Amino acid sequence: MYVKKYRSNSLKGKLRVCRYLLDNPDTKRLVPNTVSFSNKNLTKMSEKYKSLYIKPDIGSQGIGIFKLIRVSTGYDLFSIQKKEQKRQHFSNLPSLFQYLAAHIQKKMIIQQGISLAKTNGRPYDIRVMVQRKPKGAWTCTGLLVKVGRPKKIVTNHYQGGKVITMDTLLKQMGLSLDRRKARIRHLSDKGVTVSRVLSAKKSGMYEMGIDFAYDNHHRIWILEVNSNHPQFFPLKKVDLSAYKRIRSFARSYGRFDD
Template sequence: MRRRATGSMSVKSKWTKTKWLRSDRVLRRSVPDTKRFTRSSLEVMTARYKTVYFKPTGGTGGNGIARVKRLGPGRFQIRKDLSTFEASSPRALYARLKRIARGRSYLLQKGIALQTSRGRPFDLRMVVQRTRNGKWVPSVMFVKLGKPNKIVTNYHQGGTLAKIDPTLRRTGCTPKQINRYKRRLAALGMRTARCFERRSGRFKELGLDVALDRDGRLWILEVNTRPGFSALKSLKDKSLYRTIVRYGKQYGRTR
């Protein structure tokens, strides 16, 4: 953990942040099953779930992530970037993932079947920030639409940003349902802020990546302690960018 020039604490370890979330009795229900990558945990996770994500503990921007799909008894497909591999046994799967990891620490996370909009999978970003007087506020929320054939939705991996209301309308949500999702997102953000604040009072901003699954359930995929601002400039409507910068300036961050 370290404190950035903005005055806001930065925590890179996804495992540390996952443990914090799971320590909260409310938030733990919204965290997908996640384990440290070991040979035994890989066997457990691939037996339990058809799809498992392989994520670097300290990675950012969707880099280094692979998706593992169980094709049948002892057969697996590994997808990373635009490459696809097959493994014909749990042992071969473990060996392939070890090569991808190259000695770095990795996590295994239950795969969530993302809701789609016009055929593109998406997840939701909820940003909470502190005001000058130390109060947490849910400042902005938006959608990250995945690029076709990519396993992650990140902007730096070819994804695009969009506003929540029109995206959810295209999935068939009514205005009432959209407002309910937005209230639930804000509540998750504020609960996460309080959870992290119990660990340190030096957090000033958090960005939650939240999956909406095909059953309408929200899942916290991860929490960013240095959420990106600049990608919001790609939206035609600059109001979200102006809002996030306005709050950021109150604790010394301008971009």
């Protein structure tokens, strides 16, 4: 388990972060419905949404994540074990809950599934890196796009996803230069807003990696906020200037890895 060796406080717990964001009018519409894991909540959420994510409240790299899809014959449950994705079918919720309860060892959350927008047939989300130097203002220092493999339940590179620049994505979408600039500015502004809201809840925070996604109706959502050692090394190969900018900010608060 990674032990942070530099000064930048973090907010631990996805459910806690979601509640803070829901409490603020500037961010509440960005948050998918998220509740603690229980039999009652699983029943309610599975009735309301066709797909759900069941995640560790504290965790990263796609480890320990389940995706639940309601189908005509019951429920399909997808899980990640190391780098392999596994599918199981359950005819009813009681048997599904019994299985999950037996295989879950951590505090978990249940989150509304978002149908991610796609590029070249592959789902993607967008990591917005937001940082501040000591006594400085929050600044968006870089963006990267994580493109998932077809039918994979997560997009990150640990599970076979690839990283491209935001500009590459927007060119693939056929957007004009002005619209590309506007989209990047919009995401950057949202990232700074999120960082301000969360850092008001805890002092001494200097970095956040915020995962945004657009759904099939072009609505923007926050999938996750990582304030505990968000990684930026994937940018080194695709956007060296952004990588160096993030690294420069990181050095200011004592972080010397990427």
